[in-house]
Amino acid sequence: MSEVDRNIVRSFPGTVRAIEGSRDIVRLGERTEHISLIVEGVVARFGQMADGNRQFTAFFISGDMADLHAAVMPVVSSPLQTTCPTTLYQIDRAVIRDAAERSPSLAQAFWCDCVTEGQISAEWLLTIGRGTALARVAHLFCELACRYEAISDESGRFPLLLTQAHIGDALGLTAVHVNRMVRQLRESGSILTENEYVTILDWTLLRRQGAFTGSYLHLNDPSRNGS
Amino acid sequence: MSEVDRNIVRSFPGTVRAIEGSRDIVRLGERTEHISLIVEGVVARFGQMADGNRQFTAFFISGDMADLHAAVMPVVSSPLQTTCPTTLYQIDRAVIRDAAERSPSLAQAFWCDCVTEGQISAEWLLTIGRGTALARVAHLFCELACRYEAISDESGRFPLLLTQAHIGDALGLTAVHVNRMVRQLRESGSILTENEYVTILDWTLLRRQGAFTGSYLHLNDPSRNGS
DNA sequence: CGGTCCGTTGACTCACTTCAACAGTAGTGG
DNA sequence: CCACTACTGTTGAAGTGAGTCAACGGACCG
Structure with missing residues (x-):
């Protein structure tokens, strides 16, 4: 997400929340009600096998929006957790969605962000599958x-x-x-x-x-x- | 992509193109100039290691848009190829982008589509990493x-x-x-x-x-x- | 008829897992 | 202040799932 867009997001009303390490942020199947911009720390998205084995599918660091996709698809298909003490700036989901609806250029920026996230996943698939x-x-x-x-x-x-x-x-x-x-x-x-x-x-x-x-x-x- | 949205896309001006199996559609580093809706067949997105080893990162089947993300990020970071004889309906990239700019709900549908693609990648990461x-x-x-x-x-x-x-x-x-x-x-x-x-x-x-x-x-x- | 691609199977090898043990650090409570 | 616990990093030895190499049959095609 570009510097400019990040500043726009920071100007939205939201709440700062400090979380310890190894804590769940959103659970599988829940509805995401707010989007989390990471101020400091790391949030990991993961999937889980029946035997409890986990696989992280993305890491989000300062400046990333950990669940931006929830703006359009609120049902959580991959839970999130912190890997260390982390500070979030949480913005109501509706605020993000409405802003995207009013501003096509902002919508495009968010869309880009989700595409980039997908490309990182694709790169992970390459290294994990073949490296x-x-x-x-x-x-x-x-x-x-x-x-x-x-x-x-x-x-x-x-x-x-x-x-x-x-x-x-x-x-x-x-x-x-x-x-x-x-x-x-x-x-x-x-x-x-x-x-x-x-x-x-x-x-x-x-x-x-x-x-x-x-x-x-x-x-x-x-x-x-x-x- | 929902049935409704797919019909909207089909109503856009485009060109039908038939391609043999195992043919590259777009190459790494090129700019995508048209978005391909798959009519029949399979298109695979892949990454490649230096030793020539490939890793497919997505399969697209009939009704999927193989490179929708190119509407907002035209530079190809993962090339595409057919796995079998395939028919595409190719729409100019600008047509898609402009339509998304005019219609927030269509933009949201496209955005959803890219998010779903990312979630499939996440699921693949889980199975490949842990299965x-x-x-x-x-x-x-x-x-x-x-x-x-x-x-x-x-x-x-x-x-x-x-x-x-x-x-x-x-x-x-x-x-x-x-x-x-x-x-x-x-x-x-x-x-x-x-x-x-x-x-x-x-x-x-x-x-x-x-x-x-x-x-x-x-x-x-x-x-x-x-x- | 020969070439190529795809599916199939067997024998051997190796990268990574599993299991196990131990050291350093931090936190906690007596 | 010192046990006690818990977590992380570290290392060794043994086991195994998937890779590698090689060969063959069938289908298709020019």
Whole structure:
């Protein structure tokens, strides 16, 4: 979502809400009554197998709207939860929907946002379906680095507000194997992990390890609204 | 996309185009100039690894709009190809975009369509990330059966316009292993394959094998536009 | 009749899982 | 201040689901 649109959304009336980590925001089958703009923290969308096994299908970070799609499809088909203490700015669903109805350009911006989200899912399908465990972890780190870079002034370094179990649930791996892959990335010299941060030491190497090209993220991409 | 909206789209000026199987429709990085409504056949969206390995990220069947998202984001981030001889009805991108700009309700319908597509991707992520090979194949068959049922008058039987290699590329499996899983499904008594058709003999069993619930497809779902 | 594509099956290999154990840190309560 | 618990990260050893490699039959087609 572009900077301009994000500011429009912030100008809508809403409520700030602080939530602990590992808390459900919306549950399967409920109706979403408000759209959540993330101020700080991480919200993950997930699906669940009968055996309780989870699969995260998206991560939302500061500046993302975690359930924008609910503006037009309020019944929750994928629940949301926080992965860490998170602050949201919640706007009534009707406010968003009415604004989109009045302003075609805003509607288009929201539509774009949902399309981009779908393209990220498609990219995840590619890496999870065809990538090795090492490539999956490297790819996720690349994606997060790019997305955090777009919203902060730091570059090549980002806060990892996920446990290795979270990463495994996003990549279709076990936490144990994620641990081994992170170690391998560290030993290869492409990244460094300290505290809650990942620092990228060798972008070229990490991109190659993750077969990453960031074009699908559409960050600062003027062509998104191209006519 | 609802029946009503599909009829609106069909009323737009466009061109019918017949294409052979295994042909590219749009290539990576190109600009999409027309939106394709599928009249007959199958179009697959895919991503590709550097080693040439493919991963299908969506299948579009009769009545689907294969690249509706291009109305707002014309630069192709996932190429499209046919899996079998296919007929398209192609509408100029500007026609779709302008119609959405003039009619908020049509814009919302298109937006819904893109959201549903994203939810299907999320469901694929769940099955591919966490399901066994057998569950993945069973799940795909369930999904296709439901989607074909919604657009035809046959039930429990659908045309499989994909090779086992295509299925493998969609599910992150090899064609060899897909073959083994299809056989296992056949031997379990849940399905029957003959010619180009899959017949479902035991829905309950197949659903369980694929851990399938069809709610994410939003077929005949009045709540999609719920206010 | 030969070539190509698709489905099919068998034998072997390997990437990732599973199971298990342990260390560091933080929070909690006696 | 020190147990006690819980969570996360870490590492090792053993098991297995899916991949790889290879071969063959049938259908279709030029």
